[in-house]
Structures are given as structure tokens and as C-alpha cells.
Amino acid sequence: MEKENTKRSKSVLKVCVIFLSITFVVFITSRYISEEGFRDAVDTYIFRKTVSNENVSVIEINSDTNPYIYAYDKYIVILNKNNLSAYTSSGNRAVEFDVNVSVPLMYSNGKYLVLAEKKGQKAYLISGTNMLWQKDIDGDISMISVNKNGYVSVVIRNTIYKSIIVLYNPEGNELFRTYISTDYVVCSEVSNNNKYLAIGETDYFGTIIKSRVKIFSIALAQTKPEDSVVYTYNGDIGEVITNIKYQDSENAICMFNTCIQKVTPSSDERLYDVTSNDIFVDIRLKDNIAIVNKQSSGLFSYEYDIKMKNINNKSDNIYILKNSVPKNIIICGNLIGLNFGNKVQIINSSGWLIKKYTALKEIQSLVLGESVAGVVYKNRVEIIGL
DSSP states (O other), X not given: OHHHHHHHHHHHHHHXXXXXXXXXXXXXXXXXXXXXXXXXXXHHHTSOOEEOGGGSXXXXXXXXXXXXXXXXXXXXXXXXXXXXXXXXXXSOEEEEEEOOOSSEEEEEETTEEEEEETTSSEEEEEETTEEEEEEEOSSEEEEEEEOTTSOEEEEEESSSSSEEEEEEXXXXXXXXXXXXXXXXXXXXXXXXXXXXXXXXXXXXXXXXXXXXXXEEEHHHHHHOGGGOEEEEEEOOTTOOEEEEEEOSSSOEEEEXXXXXXXXXXXXXXXXXXXXXXXXXXXXXXXXXEEEEEEEEEETTEEEEEEEEEETTTOOEEEEEEETOOOSEEEEETTEEEEEOSSEEEXXXXXXXXXXXXXXXXXXXXXXXXXXXEEEEOSSEEEEEEO
């Protein structure tokens, strides 16, 4: 009997310890999410997420030559007078390329970076520190994109057609091209399984502005071009498409000025209607939509948060900004970079802070790769490893 009581007491004690542990974790997590001061203290002294200018690597730049700074994968890249240099998180130059680009179009996805001359004819595909191919393209390049496997779509203008879209594989072989004679193509992207190409078109002529999204089967485009458009979504009058991002194999997430639409090879679905309180909306996160929303907190005062809406399970994650509005917001992969002018915060799509940095002077801009960020000043770039 005494053994049974002892056993029962141990079981009760174990349950109490588990309950108290869960309660403590929930309490700490709630305070971490909702109380900025508590979160700052935990991030600084426990998680060591704070970065200062004393413990970062630096790339010196010459502002007189107006260099372009970008980030992809784990590299900071600087384009200066037709020279493209890639630097590691330690500030060491990993590789440099001679490129015939002065005003660049850049787009990255995972380990790939595609680079082209804006309104020019040169295009390049880079993976890591390797130049995979370079192309001379007829017509003026107006837009480029690359999927996570290295398939590149190029939009060309100023030919006898309103737009031409050309698709290349990672080896630089042209898979197909399609000609648009009635509308301007403003965005395009290849699906993550390399099976579909989504393009966004807008008709600016006449009294009505209207956009549409077309989904091409890449296989049919090579064998039966006349049957290659497998689905078309026609936007409402006044809806103007601005961007397309594939977030998985078949879901093309389409950003319009008034809404976000999901378009697949067989259907479409409204995901979100943009409101007057939304000061920033972006579709480039993996599996999420990012929304910065303002809410009144008193007479002539507002508080802000950034919400990550998951397109698959419809769940929301929130990162509270209080009364601070980012100067600009950069998105790459699962990361969001928030530039407040004198400080930087980098969070993930779950709403957790990854790194924060406080500047000694005004920050010019922020660049963000999959595992590196660059804080850009007039004469230097300070590198934050993620």
C-alpha cells in the first residue's frame, strides 16, 4: 500500500512538473511575442541575436562610381563598371566576372542569380561562384526571373510584338518562345517542378485597363504550341497585375493592385483583398504572404505589425512593430529584412527575430540573401551572417 501511494505521489508530482513547465513556456513565449522590452532583453542576453558594427565584416566601396549592391544565396555581390564581384560573409572576394551590364536587372532564387542589362541584349546565369551561361538576346530585355532549379524566363520588348517571352533551361538552351501581340507582359515565372510558365499581361490601351494570367505547359509549348495555354485567369476591370511567384509546384501566387490571386493549371482562388490599412503587401515569401498593417492606437497615432499568412493552412504569424514603420522591406526565401533607417531587424516567416543590428548613422539600403544580409552605407557594406 505504501509503495502504491509513493508511486501515485510520484505520478502526481510528474504531472504537476509537466503542467508547470508548459505554463512557464507559454508565459515566457507570450511575453516574448507581446512585450518589446522583454523580447529585446531575451534576444540580446540569451539568444545573442544582436549584431554591432564592431563585430561585422566590411566591404569598402567607392560611391563615386555608383556601384549596384545585391545579395543572393550566401554572397553579397557588387556590380561596378562591368565587373561583378561576389563576397562571402567574411568579406572575402569569392569570384569576379566581366559582364557587359551597366544598368542591371537582377533576380535570385536559391543558389541562382540571373543578371541582365535593362533595355539591353545581354543576360547571364550564375550559380554560386560559377557562370553557367551568357546570352545575346534580340530585342530589349524588360524583365527576367529564375526558378529554384535554374530555369530562366526573359521578357523582351520593342520588336514587332508587344512582348516576347523566352524560356531557357539551366544549360542555356532555349526551350521555347511565345509571342504576345496584344498585351504587355509585366511578370513571369517558372514553376518549381519546371512544368509550367506563368505570365502576367496587362492591356493599357482603350478606356479599360485589365490584366490576365496565363499558365503555359512547357511540354506542350515545345510540341503543340497552339495548345500550350492550359489555364487563363481574367482579372476584373481595374485589377493590374504586378508580380507572380510560384510557391510550390502548381500554385502561381499573383499580386494585383487590389488583391492576391492563386492560379493553378486548372483553377483560380482569391487569397486576399488588399485594404486601405495595408501599407505593404508582398508574395515572395516561401508559402506565405507578407502584409504590414496599420491600426489606430489613439487620436492621430497608429501601431503596426507584419503578418505572415500561410497560403496552405491559412494560419497567421505576426511580428509586432509597435509604432515603427520600416523605411524599406526586403524579402528573400523565408526571410524578411526590415530597414528602419538607423537599425535593421531580420525575421523569418514564423515571426521570429533572426538578427538585429543598430547603426551609428543613417543606413542607405539593405540587401538580403538566403543566408547573408548587407547593410549598405555610402562607402561600405557591413555584412551580417544569418
